[in-house]
Amino acid sequence: MRQTWRWFGPEDPIKVDDIRQAGVEGIVSALHHIPPGEIWTPEAIARRQDEVGLMQDGTPSGLAWVVVESLPVSEDIKRQSGGWKEHITNYKESLRNLAEAGIEVVCYNFMPLIDWTRTDLAHRLPNGATCMRFDLYDFAAFDIHILQRPGAAESFTEEVVEEAARRHAAMTPAHCEALARNIVSGLPGAAEHLTLDEFRARLAVYDNIAPDRLRRNLTDFLTEVVPVAQDLGLRLCCHPDDPPFPLLGLPRIMSTEADYRALVEAVDLPANGITLCSGSLGARLDNDLTGMMERLGDRVHFLHLRNVRVEGEAEVNSFHEAEHLGGGTDMVGLVAAVLLEERKRRAAGRADCSIPFRPDHGQNILDDLTRQTQPGYPAIGRLKGLAELRGIIAALRHSEEGLV
Known part of the structure; x- marks a missing residue:
């Protein structure tokens, strides 16, 4: 399991120096300043790689940009309106530029309008x-x-x-x-x-778009971009809905195991894969995260490991971000399933046998309480979560020599 850390760029209060001290092995980032639908140019990609590669005093950080999160899918593509065909053409060009820069994993989502929702x-x-x-x-x-x-x-x-x-x-x-x-x-x-x-x-603008229509639009998008990614050696991975149930009358189509099985079957190529986010999916009591990893693991290209505490037993509930080992998801069981999948990949000679993961979200503790960061992305809270995840990985590898 390859340890990574999400970084929002030079304006992020958590600097590359801080991330380097966390001991991670790669950076997850995106070019948030480029509007959805526009091309990520080689120059813009190289600039972010340079920013990742240097600490504040100009010395090499030893870190590289290894996962894109996210290369955004425009609302026009999701609705198949306006300039959606041009946006798909631009998306393909961005994928080519990312591949040329040596980046292999590209996360995206197909959530209408809102990327996540909290009160x-x-x-x-x-x-x-x-x-x-x-x-x-x-x-x-x-x-x-x-x-x-x-x-x-x-x-x-x-x-x-x-x-x-x-x-x-x-x-x-x-x-x-x-x-x-x-x-x-x-x-x-x-x-x-x-x-x-x-x-x-x-x-x-989504008034007349039902879930089935959005699914068709997703399939059309995948039909266009997945073969390009496959040829380039890229791995695309779709992030689930957050939270994984309908809100505001908007259609939701990436909330369950059945949704993800339909996704990978829609364009059945290895490049068409999954971002398994244990926090987003874990907000539904009927989602079996360990089972999803066991059954769909060969298409899991990226992992978000976090936990939530669901505050009820109904189909839709309140929930809050828990400690990484303190929520409703069996994190030990999930990590064990990830390590088993990696062992299978090594035996099959797959180049992607080390799945990148990041400690997703975190509680604000200690100095986090006075530091202004992106919601859900404190420094110390995430570092605590990463330390807990490292402990699980080390213990499982120690007790099961076959996973080493």
Whole structure:
């Protein structure tokens, strides 16, 4: 298992020097300043590689950019509208440029409009740490009463609708504004500070796109780009929905094992693969993460290892980001399944026998509490998670010599 760390570029408060001290073996990054649909040029890619390769004093960091997260799929491609065909052409060109630069793993997602959704970005835990949290009742209060999306109440159970009404009645204007801001934070370009009317307008473009239509659009996208990736020696890997259930009336098509099986079967080439995110998928109680790794592991090209604590037993629940070993996912069982898959790959002579993973998200602890970082990406909280994951890996390898 290849240890990596997500870095948002030179503006990230966590510097390459800090990451180097964490002892990881590679960087996960993206060119966030380039709008979706535009080409990632060789010059822009080389610039980021240079930034990864140097510490602040100019000495080599010894690190390389090894995973792209994400090469974004434009909303036009997802909807097959506007300039979507040109965007696919540009996507292929970006893949060629990344391959020429020596990068082999490219993560992407097919979530409509919003990359992730939380209602609280700094939920305080009993020990004083903070974490991101999705509160189903607060989210329903936003959807029904603040956003006032037509038909929103029909998306929730009667019990949730009633509690959402009580919650909203007790909210101050400042509370409503903060809740809306947190939810919109998962929207690419959220720094635009969208008004509610602007947010409604963006949602409206998906009014006539049902899940089956979005699946067809994904298959069309894969049919175009996967053969290119295969020829280039790249591995594409789709990230799951976060959270893995419908929100805001938007279609969700990457939430379950069945969704991922349909993905890999749609274009059955090794380049067409999976980003197995144990946190996103773990927010559904019916997702068996260890079993997914056992059954679909040959197509898992990238791993996000984090844990969530689901706060209920219904089909859709509130949840919060737990410690890496403290949530509902059996992290030891999942890592054991990953190591077994790697052993199979070594026996088969596969070049990708060391699967890149990163400690995804983390609780804000110690100095994280006063450092302004990307939501979910503290320095010390992630380092704690990485240390725990390293412990699992070392213990499993020690006890099962066949996995070494």
